[in-house]
Amino acid sequence: MIGMGSARSGDDFVEFRLPGGRHDLSPAEVAESQRLRLLGAAAQILAERGYARTTSAAIARRAHVSSAAFYVHFESVSDCLLAAYEMTADSLSEIVSEACEAPIEWPLRLGRAVDEVLSFLAAEPALAELLGPEAPAGIASIAAARARLVESLAGRLRGGDIPQKERGEIPGATERGLIDGAAGLIADRVRTRDTTSLLGLAPELTEILAIPYREASAA
Amino acid sequence: MHKRRRLMDAIADLSATRGYQATSIAALVRHAEVARKTLYDNFESKEEVFLAALDSGISEGLRRTEAACEAAGGDWRQRIGAGLDALLQYLAENPAEAHIFMIEALSATPASSARYDAAIERFIELLRQNVPAGNGLPGTIEETLVGGVAWILHREIRRGKAGSVTALCPELRAFLFAPYESSTKRGP
Numbered sequence: 001m002i003g004m005g006s007a008r009s010g011d012d013f014v015e016f017r018l019p020g021g022r023h024d025l026s027p028a029e030v031a032e033s034q035r036l037r038l039l040g041a042a043a044q045i046l047a048e049r050g051y052a053r054t055t056s057a058a059i060a061r062r063a064h065v066s067s068a069a070f071y072v073h074f075e076s077v078s079d080c081l082l083a084a085y086e087m088t089a090d091s092l093s094e095i096v097s098e099a100c101e102a103p104i105e106w107p108l109r110l111g112r113a114v115d116e117v118l119s120f121l122a123a124e125p126a127l128a129e130l131l132g133p134e135a136p137a138g139i140a141s142i143a144a145a146r147a148r149l150v151e152s153l154a155g156r157l158r159g160g161d162i163p164q165k166e167r168g169e170i171p172g173a174t175e176r177g178l179i180d181g182a183a184g185l186i187a188d189r190v191r192t193r194d195t196t197s198l199l200g201l202a203p204e205l206t207e208i209l210a211i212p213y214r215e216a217s218a219a
Numbered sequence: 220m221h222k223r224r225r226l227m228d229a230i231a232d233l234s235a236t237r238g239y240q241a242t243s244i245a246a247l248v249r250h251a252e253v254a255r256k257t258l259y260d261n262f263e264s265k266e267e268v269f270l271a272a273l274d275s276g277i278s279e280g281l282r283r284t285e286a287a288c289e290a291a292g293g294d295w296r297q298r299i300g301a302g303l304d305a306l307l308q309y310l311a312e313n314p315a316e317a318h319i320f321m322i323e324a325l326s327a328t329p330a331s332s333a334r335y336d337a338a339i340e341r342f343i344e345l346l347r348q349n350v351p352a353g354n355g356l357p358g359t360i361e362e363t364l365v366g367g368v369a370w371i372l373h374r375e376i377r378r379g380k381a382g383s384v385t386a387l388c389p390e391l392r393a394f395l396f397a398p399y400e401s402s403t404k405r406g407p
Binding site for chain 2: 150182214
């Protein structure tokens with residue numbers, strides 16, 4: 001698990017601590033484990049306190065590393081939050097790509113992708129909150145990363161199996177807007193309700209994301 | 220202009236250009252051309268000035284949107300379209316207010332981010348009141364649509380294009396109408 005580039009497995013990497021005493025992890029593995037804990041901790045602190053009150057000291061304390069170790073990995077709080085965001089975005093892209101390659105019909109693949117994304121986020125609520133508006137509003141580089149993520153997911157949505165000619169004219173903003181809206185909805189549910197209700201959103205979100213293609217598929 | 224208003228305008232301008240956190244009391248009173256004492260005669264803190272500016276911008280934006288929806292008559296497309304136009308027009312005419320509402324409010328303070336959430340809630344409610352009834356769409360559709368519009372606007376404003384958000388009207392209209400159009404056309 002250690003050394004992975006992303007949190008794809010759903011392991012609780014924030015609480016993950018190396019056993020005390022002797023272990024056979026290389027320094028690089030120890031460093032990677034620290035880095036993952038810092039990323040998870042940064043997302044948690046941001047969710048709890050908001051951007052203005054997210055400090056490197058609080059992140060380091062939550063991740064059980066020293067403040068000095070924080071600056072070995074990251075230049076600043078915003079640098080760390082950006083890395084957490086990118087890790088989340090990579091995980092989501094990976095999950096969606098995998099679901100989209102399943103050998104099933106398009107609407108079912110969309111449903112599977114939604115299910116898998118929601119299960120991942122329900123297991124990592126702090127990462128789910130990164131999808132809300134706070135992190136990108138506070139940090140320009142996260143806003144850019146968010147735009148890239150939405151663009152790539154919109155591309156996946158557009159790449160459904162419905163042939164071009166049947167689709168008709170779907171305005172450019174439609175898929176992006178639905179994905180933006182869905183991300184906000186997920187972040188809001190994580191923030192204000194329990195994470196189990198997140199999984200219950202799957203049928204609605206699947207239906208909503210399929211809206212641009214409904215007429216085409218009914219035709 | 221009233222000094223209280225001048226301080227509110229100044230904090231909107233400064234927060235929009237350099238960010239709320241980076242705006243000092245000294246810069247604020249200088250920009251508003253009032254004495255430091257005037258600030259404290261009218262407000263408790265920098266945050267209170269910011270929240271007053273934010274509240275005033277949000278309620279004016281909401282007021283114009285609601286008024287336009289109501290004035291547009293009975294057709295749901297016309298009502299939603301008119302509301303959207305009025306909101307975009309307001310944001311384009313008031314780029315500093317647009318910036319503090321759509322961007323700074325989210326990261327400035329917990330109270331300002333709660334104001335943002337409450338405003339979004341009002342827009343969701345407004346959309347819900349104006350869409351065709353019995354459309355058979357999921358209950359979270361309006362929340363998703365308003366969230367989507369908010370993000371598209373957020374991006375434009377962050378790119379410094381608050382003044383020209385009205386150019387997004389056709390795209391955003393199509394985005395807001397699409398779900399209801401396909402549900403009404405699809406029939407029973």
